[in-house]
Each structure stands twice: as C-alpha cells, then as structure tokens.
Amino acid sequence: MASNMTYYCTIIYITFILLLCKNVQGIVPAVYVFGDSLADVGNNNHLELSLLKANFPHNGVDYPGRKATGRFSNGKNFADFLAENLGLQTSLPYLSLSSKSNNTSVYLTGVSFASGGAGILNSTNSGTCITFDQQISYYSTVYGNIVQQLGTVQAQDHLSKSVFAIVIGSNELLNYAKSNSGNKATPQQFVDSIIPTLQGQLKRIYNLGARRFVFIGTGSIGCTPALREQNKTKECNAGGNYASVLYNQAVSSLLNEMSTQVTDMSYSFLDTNTVLLQYIQQPSAYGFTEVESACCGLGDLNAKVACLPISTYCSNRSNHIFWDFYHPTEATARMVVSTAFDGSAPLVYPLSIKQLAS
Ligand SMILES: *[C@@H]1O[C@H](CO)[C@@H](O)[C@H](O)[C@H]1NC(C)=O
Ligand SMILES: *[C@@H]1O[C@H](CO)[C@@H](O)[C@H](O)[C@H]1NC(C)=O
Ligand SMILES: *[C@@H]1O[C@H](CO)[C@@H](O)[C@H](O)[C@H]1NC(C)=O
Numbered sequence: 001m002a003s004n005m006t007y008y009c010t011i012i013y014i015t016f017i018l019l020l021c022k023n024v025q026g027i028v029p030a031v032y033v034f035g036d037s038l039a040d041v042g043n044n045n046h047l048e049l050s051l052l053k054a055n056f057p058h059n060g061v062d063y064p065g066r067k068a069t070g071r072f073s074n075g076k077n078f079a080d081f082l083a084e085n086l087g088l089q090t091s092l093p094y095l096s097l098s099s100k101s102n103n104t105s106v107y108l109t110g111v112s113f114a115s116g117g118a119g120i121l122n123s124t125n126s127g128t129c130i131t132f133d134q135q136i137s138y139y140s141t142v143y144g145n146i147v148q149q150l151g152t153v154q155a156q157d158h159l160s161k162s163v164f165a166i167v168i169g170s171n172e173l174l175n176y177a178k179s180n181s182g183n184k185a186t187p188q189q190f191v192d193s194i195i196p197t198l199q200g201q202l203k204r205i206y207n208l209g210a211r212r213f214v215f216i217g218t219g220s221i222g223c224t225p226a227l228r229e230q231n232k233t234k235e236c237n238a239g240g241n242y243a244s245v246l247y248n249q250a251v252s253s254l255l256n257e258m259s260t261q262v263t264d265m266s267y268s269f270l271d272t273n274t275v276l277l278q279y280i281q282q283p284s285a286y287g288f289t290e291v292e293s294a295c296c297g298l299g300d301l302n303a304k305v306a307c308l309p310i311s312t313y314c315s316n317r318s319n320h321i322f323w324d325f326y327h328p329t330e331a332t333a334r335m336v337v338s339t340a341f342d343g344s345a346p347l348v349y350p351l352s353i354k355q356l357a358s
C-alpha cells in the first residue's frame with residue numbers, strides 16, 4: 001500500500017513537472033529579433049547591393065541539408081538556439097516575408113529584423129545592412145499590423161508575452177578595436193558615445209509594446225581571429241576586450257534603469273564576454289581544442305580571408321570556438337544560448353531567459 005502510494009505520488013509528481021515544463025515552453029507566443037550577424041537568419045540575402053552576406057559555402061556546412069541560408073555560421077546561430085530553447089520555430093527574416101506575400105498572420109509567430117553588419121549607429125556599415133534604427137522602423141510596421149489584426153488590447157497582450165531579443169554592439173566594438181587612429185577615444189569615451197543612442201532605441205521598442213527583453217551582450221571582441229591575427233604574438237586585443245566589458249556594464253545599467261522607471265518590463269542580460277573568456281581560458285572543460293584560429297578562412301589563423309568558397313575549412317567544427325574570423329561556430333552558439341537560457345548570475349541576470357519566459 002505504502003509503495004503504491006509512492007508510485008502514484010511519483011506519477012503525479014512527474015506529470016506535474018511535465019506540465020510545468022510544457023508551460024515554460026508554451027507561454028511565449030513569439031520572438032522578435034533585432035541585431036547583427038550573430039542573429040541574422042537571412043535578411044541580408046535580400047539586400048542586393050550588400051557584400052555582407054553568407055548565403056554561399058562553406059557557411060551552412062552543418063546546417064540541415066548543408067544549406068547556406070545567410071547565417072554567418074557553419075550551422076545554427078544565436079537566434080535559432082533561442083527559439084529552440086523556447087520551443088518555437090526560428091523567427092523568419094522580415095525581408096523574406098514582405099517580398100513573398102501580404103499574409104501578415106505570420107507576424108504573430110515572430111519576425112527577425114537582424115542584419116549582418118548592423119550596429120547601433122546609422123554610420124556603421126552604412127548602406128550595406130539594415131541599421132538598428134531601420135530594424136525598429138520595420139518592427140513599427142509589424143506592430144501596426146498586429147494591432148490591426150488583433151485590436152489594441154489583444155495586441156498588447158500578445159506582445160507583452162513575447163520575447164524581444166537584441167544582439168547589437170559588436171560591429172561598433174570591432175571598428176573601435178581595429179582603429180589605429182592617433183587620437184583614439186578611450187574605451188570609456190567610446191562606450192559613452194554610443195550608449196545614449198542605444199537608450200533611445202530600447203525605449204522606442206518598449207513604446208511599441210515590448211515588455212520582455214533578452215539582451216545578448218558582446219563577446220570578447222579582442223579575441224576574434226581577425227584581431228588576434230593583427231597582434232605579433234597572436235594575443236587578444238586588450239583594448240577591444242576592455243571596451244566590450246565596459247559596453248556590457250553600460251547596457252546592463254541601462255536595462256536596470258529602464259526597468260525601474262516602469263513597472264511592467266523585465267529582462268535577461270547575458271555577459272557573453274565572460275562566457276566566451278571561460279571557453280578561451282579553459283577550452284578542454286567545454287570540449288574545445290582550438291580557441292585562436294578560425295575554422296573557415298585562409299592565411300594566418302585562417303583570419304586573413306573571410307569564409308568564402310575559395311577558403312578552406314576544418315574537419316571538426318565542434319572543437320573550434322570560431323567559425324570564421326568574426327563569428328562563433330554552431331557549437332559555441334549552442335553553449336552560449338544554453339547559459340543564457342538556464343544559467344545564473346553573474347553570467348546571466350537578473351533573470352535567465354527561462355525565468356523571463358515563465
Ligand atoms: C492582401 O492582398 C489582397 C489581394 O491583393 C487584398 O485584397 C487584401 O486587402 C490584402 N490584405 C492586406 C492585409 O493587405
Ligand atoms: C497565412 O499564414 C498562416 C501562417 O503561416 C497560415 O496558417 C494561413 O493559412 C495563411 N493564410 C493564407 C490566406 O494564406
Ligand atoms: C538614423 O537613421 C534614422 C532613419 O532610419 C533616422 O530617423 C535617425 O535620425 C538617424 N540617426 C542619426 C543620429 O542620424
């Protein structure tokens with residue numbers, strides 16, 4: 001009898017846990033994604049004049065069907081793993097939707113505005129990407145459409161449950177780290193020069209219904225193969241890494257400030273810089289054997305040339321941190337997002353994505 005009770009209790013307990021898990025997965029109706037090449041799932045394929053593309057081999061060599069989709073990766077990227085962890089399909093690229101049809105009900109399942117090369121400033125890779133400001137303008141069209149479809153109250157309900165993921169800042173940091181200008185700003189001056197713009201952009205997204213923010217901070221920019229390659233002893237660019245630390249601190253303060261000014265906003269911030277440095281400093285603990293060279297490219301550290309069809313690529317992508325001279329491999333992206341999803345402070349805070357979603 002007692003063991004029967006235990007048996008039934010166990011079953012009830014397991015069912016309860018399963019229901020809880022299902023709930024976490026089912027509660028977010030959509031992800032709206034903003035950002036750069038770390039999250040682009042094909043928007044730049046539609047920019048006719050842009051050279052910032054990845055819709056050719058060897059990109060996608062590990063993607064289902066070995067397909068080069070426009071992701072700057074051997075396989076899936078941050079946006080894919082974010083959706084996967086939330087139990088959703090990857091949000092479709094905005095430019096693929098508007099060109100295909102006027103069936104806007106797909107907007108309710110999430111949209112990606114992310115574009116390779118994009119930065120906080122309009123001037124960053126100007127003319128060859130969808131700037132963050134333009135991404136928000138596109139989103140404002142989507143917002144208007146959702147309000148039209150659902151009515152104001154339902155639309156706000158839908159958007160307040162949705163996740164707004166932002167991956168931005170790396171392109172400004174890369175430009176900063178690469179600059180050899182004589183009167184170069186200090187890392188702090190540089191960060192201070194871009195944060196007010198970002199503040200306006202986040203407020204604009206909030207004013208268009210966003211309530212749950214996921215901000216993926218910038219990584220250790222100075223350790224990308226492109227920047228290591230410029231150093232005689234192949235060390236990380238210290239200024240670039242320091243600027244990334246300051247940028248992440250400033251973004252997290254900004255989010256904290258925003259969330260205290262209103263009562264209905266929550267967020268999850270990932271300190272990607274620290275996460276990546278852990279991989280670089282203790283590679284074997286994370287299954288990596290190559291932390292310096294890119295997998296795909298040519299020349300020193302495979303970082304002289306981008307991942308182009310003429311480039312060579314490594315046979316084992318899961319032991320490399322970097323896919324090409326700027327971008328992480330699928331293996332890295334999977335691990336980073338997994339930490340964002342159910343890791344804890346000081347890597348992800350004040351909420352993990354899982355907590356944010358429930
Ligand atoms: C979609 O296109 C059809 C046919 O062109 C048009 O009748 C309809 O009004 C359009 N719907 C929207 C929401 O634009
Ligand atoms: C519009 O798209 C949705 C989701 O992709 C689909 O379920 C629906 O059938 C489509 N409607 C029309 C009229 O094409
Ligand atoms: C950036 O471009 C947008 C249009 O996409 C414009 O509204 C905004 O004022 C520009 N920002 C600056 C600082 O020029």
Ligand SMILES: *[C@@H]1O[C@H](CO)[C@@H](O)[C@H](O)[C@H]1NC(C)=O
Nearest residue numbers: 230231232233235236237238
């Ligand atoms: C290489 O990087 C190290 C560590 O950041 C730095 O001390 C050194 O000055 C750099 N060398 C060159 C030539 O940039």
Ligand SMILES: *[C@@H]1O[C@H](CO)[C@@H](O)[C@H](O)[C@H]1NC(C)=O
Nearest residue numbers: 287288289316317318319320
């Ligand atoms: C590739 O690297 C991973 C991670 O280090 C390792 O587990 C795996 O065995 C390697 N695969 C091959 C085919 O060597």
